[in-house]
Amino acid sequence: MRLTDPVLDDLRRAGSCWFATADARGRPHMGARDAWATLGAEAVVLADTLSPATARNLRLNPWAVAGFLDETGRHGWRIEGPARTLAPGEAGFADAALHLVATGAARPKRILHLTPVRVERIATPEMPLIPDRAAKGLALIRQAAAQVQGLPGLRPRGAE
Secondary structure, eight states: OOOOHHHHHHHHHOSEEEEEEEOTTOOEEEEEESOEEEETTTEEEEEOOOOHHHHHHHHHOOEEEEEEEOTTSSEEEEEEEEEEEEOTTSTTHHHHHHHHHHTTOOOOSSEEEEOOSEEEEEEOTTSOSSHHHHHHHHHHHHHHHHHHHTSTTOOOTTOO
C-alpha cells in the first residue's frame, strides 16, 4: 500500500508518534518515538530507542502499529504493517538515516522500518468520523458511569 499525499502531509506535521509491537503471547509493548520520516510513499522510518523489547518482539512477530497525532492530539493516522530493524551497515540504513537526519534528528543508532499495509484516520470525540457510532459510544459510557455512581465504594474522580 502506498501512503497518500494527505497522509504524507500530515506525517510531516505530526507532533507525536507511538510505535507498538506484541510479544509471543500477544501482550503489547508501546513506546513514544521522537523522530520519524517517510521513504517516499512506500515506508515510514522511525529512530529506534534501542528498546530490547521492541527488537525481541519484531524478531518473533514483525507486525507493528505506529500512531501519529498532530500537535492538538485531535487528528492523525494509524499505520499498521510489517516492521523490521535496520542497523548501520545493513541495506537501507544509510538512506533511512539521511531521511531522519533531514527532519532534525540526531543520527540514529538503529532504525525501525514500517511498511504500510493498513492506514486509518485517527479520530477523537471532537472529530468523529462516524457521528452516529460516536454518539452511541458516548451514550454507553454515560450509562456505565451512571451505574458505577450507584455502587458503594466507587466514586467518580474528583468526588469527595
